[in-house]
Amino acid sequence: MKARVTVYPRKEILDPQGKAIQSALARVGFRSVREVRAGKSFELDLGVDDAQQAGDLLAAMCEKLLANTVVEDYEIELLAADAS
């Protein structure tokens, strides 16, 4: 089973990278943009077939390594087999 994990800085936390990207967008003409949050995305081939088990594994991975929950939030998405 494949999955995607997205990690973003928590909303309350300043995101200097997002701010820099936003001002660069404004510089090239995209002035209407109100906010950019820059995060990371991971695609994983989990090696298990059960959705429940996959969700548990992903949550554990996020808590242990993929996200630092002091400053980041994460989202987990299981990908349909035919999307791969």
Added chain:
Amino acid sequence: MRCGVVVFPGSNCDHDVYHVLKHVLDQEVRFLWHDEPRLHGSELVVLPGGWSYGDYLRGGALAALSPVMGAVREHAERGGLVLGICNGFQVLTEAKLLPGALRPNRGQRFECRDVYLRVERADTPFTREYAAGQVLRMPIAHGEGNYEHFPYELDRLERDRLVALRYVAPDGALADEWNVNGSARAIAGLANAGGNVFGLMPHPERCAEEVLGNSDGLALFAGAVRGAAQLAGAGR
């Protein structure tokens, strides 16, 4: 008294720390390789600055899970002294040996310059040779030193007196323009509740000799060496 300096792939201040401990303070020092879960009897363990594992994922995140860190954690839990400098501080927060996290600098830039620090606690082994309220000058060199935590956790840090060093103006006053990276509560250095684990973003090893034009950092190592020797003598 034995000191150990951990070497991760990408550490680049390991030799500077080794030099201060060995040649300035005349201590027995060895390097500790990240891949070995052993401290070889080190009573003071230093995690140096650099870019451990390329700082992939987040600064210090992969290093925090390396084999040597298991031994560092046991050492810390037994009350042994652990010092994390710059990337080493990031490793300690990622390993949850110190609270909070270090985010990209508020100004979006890598900052490489001298800063002023106020000693908030002079009762840890690492700050015992300073006076509370003393202002130190130390160099920094980091892109991700912006200390963050949940607001209620920041309140708890203050209540438990874990904040050991803050960024201040040269006269020792708190001032936002001297908070070089935007750290919450101007936090530059922290101790754990026991005072035996200590992390800071500035580089005391780069200002530990008169010949470098600044020796404000030497007392931090001298205090740690004395503290570790006392712990060892007490048969901890």
